[in-house]
Amino acid sequence: MADKEQGKEKKTKSKTECCGYPLSIFFIVVNEFCERFSYYGMRAVLVLYFRYFLRWDDDLATTIYHTFVALCYLTPILGAIIADSWLGKFKTIVYLSIVYTVGQGVMAISAIHDITDSNQDGTPDSMTFHVALSMVGLLLIALGTGGIKPCVAAFGGDQFQDHQEKQRSTFFSIFYLSINAxxxxxxxxxxxxRAQECGINSQQKCYPLAFGVPAALMAVALVVFIAGSGMYIKAAPKGNIMLEVCKCIGFAIKNRFKHRSSRYPKREHWMDWAEENYDKLLIAQVKMVLKVLFLYIPLPMFWALFDQQGSRWTLQATTMNGNFGVFIVQPDQMQTVNPILILVMVPIVDNLVYPLIKKCGLNFTPLKRMTVGMFMAALAFVAAALVQLQIDQTLPTFPSASETQVKFLNLESNTLSISVNGKPDEIQAFQSYGYMTLNTDTMDLTVGNRTQDPITLLKGDRQTFLLTSAGLQGWDQDVNTKPEQGNNDIRFVNGYGVPLNVKSGSKDMGSIGQFEFSNYTLFPEGKATFIISDNTGQLCEYSMSLGFGSSYTVLIPSTFNFGSECGSTIQQIEDIKPNTIHMAWQIPQYFLMTCGEVVFSVTGLEFSYSQAPKNMKSVLQAGWLLTTAIGNIIVLIVAEVGQLPEQWAEYVLFASLLMCVCIIFSIMAYFYTYVDPAEIEEQFSEHEPDDKEKKQQLEMKMDTTYTSDDKKPNPDEIKQTKI
Structure with missing residues (x-):
């Protein structure tokens, strides 16, 4: 009866086809596209959310980012166990996708409140709640995305019947394409x-929208997947081979230490100590798996470098110029270089590079390819270090905790002579002088013939002093860091005779009295237009072209007049230079890393599958994902323990570590012997008795041949099989 029902089900499934493909796979492909959009979209802006919304420093932002990525690659093991041993693939995907969607929604909600804005006073309790909400969201996302990762592709493969081998192969290519798309x-x-401005009480980057759209896409993914439920072939859970492998390994270790006495004969392989409870076929398969897993040991170091594209490299891009002429690239958008290059490089490498190497007579084995991939990733970090050195040369030198930097701004239309701590100098009309670094608590200042009272300085800060022929007229504290996310800090100084008001779009910089400063206001790259007005309603329109990461003090001088040429007398005083190193200089490091990924990651998966027994490919897949998780943990350790003062030095450290690991891996690869799992499995399948027969033979040998305990052999003495 069951067979008839199965036959009915197969016939029903075969009718729901389009162009030879089961209709159900289209729901799965769309689901995967939306889910990958959701995950990578959220992850693209995550480190900047930590850095500029939660106000964490670079090291903490990097640490939490890589902790999250590590969790995303640890939870697939849990997902595989749940699917194979309990719920089955379909229910596992549905339930964990619900968890995933809730997590994305929590992240979007956590970014709505403006309490983290630097211009507002958020209470510690509110901040704690805000951070806690973000961490809950990330934990749910890690559980969801990791849990469904080992299930979706395999569930798609389950939809094909025996006569659809060609279509199944094409499906996996389409599936991979949907991931990259x-x-x-x-x-x-x-x-x-994210770059849009939104907020409840202030204008800030729109992280709620940047997280909200991925949340919506994940909800769409869930709905689409459930919509195809009636068309799916849903295989029942058959037990988890990973658990069986772990039990077999555990028994072998336990049995080995239990019989470590010299009276027991040695066995060729330590896994042979499991023969008392497990058949030789399973043991032979576990040996093959362990052989590959041993080669996995050095691999996490590659992922430690690879996944920093979303953390350290994105933070590096925030200090660079993203103007490509016809378009502006945001720092987190540079990550798109990797998937673009992947789509270009994979067919080139497969159809041109590898065949060319083969024609040259070189035996470019999979393990040699992986070694080259690790080497190229190390070179990518050397390139990143070189770029960082160039960036560091363009960054301003800010005062240390024991220093003060001072600048003087001449509001007169003629040159002023000054003396600072006995050192004379001159300042041109409507120009600035500085920054001057001082190591004293006070400053003696003389302007012309007027000696000021000793001026108390702010340690660790920058200050600008306004001067006229009448002496010191006022001062203000300057910005002490590079403006965030490539924005520009602008403030105005009123040297005019009456109070003025300055606006730019929706940003009101307020009324500025004579010899007063406005507050700093952030403006993005591009053209900024300001409207200057007085109490009588006269207007002046003034525009500035802004780059990335600069700071300006804009002086409205005493010679200012309203009219068509009003802006010609206004002076721009540069406090911090804009970013001058272009983001295009990151392309070589992305190119090297992508080349490394193509020959390392793609080859590694192919190698793992070719060397794995047919029923243990999921075990090696879990092991492969685990190397990514461990790689991200390595980043945490280096970021926290290393504490290198210069970023370029950290890049060099990672490159050096990977080079050392690359050498170790090349030695391991040299001694590795490739096997044919099918041939070995066939050999054992022909000669291996089933479990019941094996136990009977074992009992007969142990109980009927010997009569005394001291002469009875342990099962360990049974002849071992070599592989």
Whole structure:
């Protein structure tokens, strides 16, 4: 009866086809596209959310980012166990997708409140709640995305019947394409959404929208997947091979230490100590798996470098110039270089590079390819270090905790002579002088013939002093860091005779009295237009072209007049230079890393599958994902323990570590012997008795041949099989 029902089910499934493909796979492909859009879109802006919304420093932002990524690659093991041993793939995907969607929604909600804005006074309790909400969201996302990761592709493969081998192969190519398409589009779109300004009480980057759209896409993914429920072939859970492998290994270790006495004969392989409870076929399969897993030991170091594209490299891009002429690239959008290059490089490498190497007579084995991939990733970090050195040369030198930097601004239309701590100098009309670094608590200042009272200085800060022929007229504390996310800090100084008001769009910089400063206001790259007005309603329109990461003090001088040429007398005083190193200089490091990924990651998966027994490919897949998790943990350790003062030095450290690991891996690869799992499995399948027969043979040998305990052999003495 069951067979008839199964036959009915197969016939029903075969009718729901389109162009030879089961209709159900289209729901799965769309689901995967939306899910990958959701994940990579959220991850693209995550480190900037930590850095500029939660106000964490670079090291903490990097640490939490890589902790999250590590969790995303640890939870697939849990997802695989749940699917294979309990719920099955379909229910696992549905339930964990619900968890995933809730997590994305929590992240979007956590970014709504403006209490983290630097211009507002958020209470510690509110901040704690805000951070806690973000961490809950990330934990749910890690559980969801990791849990469904080992299930979706395998569930798609289950939809094909025996006569659809060709279609199944094409499906996996389409599936991979949907992953890259989702990744590419999301890393372009979500940074654009983040760059918008929105807020309840202030204008700030729109992280709620940047997280909200991925949350919506994840909800769409869930709905689409459930919509195809009636068409799916849902295989029942058959037990988890990973648990069986772990039990077999555990028994072998336990049995080995239990019989470590010299009276027991040695066995060729330590896994052979499991023969008392497990058949030789399973043991042979576990040996093959362990052989590959041993080669996995050095691999996490590659992922430690690779996943820093979303953390350290994104933070590096915030100190660079993203103006490409026809378009502006946000720092987090540089991550799109990787999926773009992947789509270009994979066919080139497969169809041109590898065949060319083969024609040259070189035996470019999979393990040699992986070694080259690790080497190229190390070179990528050397390139990143070189770029960082160039960036560091353009960054301003800010005062240490024991220093003060002072600048003087001449509001007169003629040259002023000054003396600072006995050192004479001159300042041109409507120009500035400085920054001058002082190591004293007070400053003696003489302007012309007027000696000021000793001026108390702010340690660790920058200050600008306003001077006229009448002496010191006022001062203000300057910005002490590079403006965030490539924005520009602008303030105005009124040297005019009456109070003035300055606006730019919706940003009101307020009324500025004579010899007063406005507050600093952030403006993005591009053209900024200001409207200057007085109490009589006269207006002056003034525009500035802004780059990335600069700071300006704009002086409205005493010679200012309203009219068509009003802006010609206004002076721009540069406090911090704009970023001058272009983001295009990151392309070589992305190119090297992507080349490394193509020959390392793609080859590694192919190698793992070719060397794995047919029923243990999921075990090696879990092991492969685990190397990514461990790689992200390595980043945490280096970031926390290393504490290197210069970022370029950290890049060099990672490159050096990977080079050392690369050498170790090349030695391991040299001694590795490739096997044919099918041939070995066939050998054992032909000669291996089933479990019941094996136990009977074992009992007969142990109980009927010997009569005394001291002469009875342990099961360990049974002849071992070699592989």
């Amino acid at each position: 989702g990744s590419l589009l999301s890393t372009v779109i979500t940074p654009i959404l």
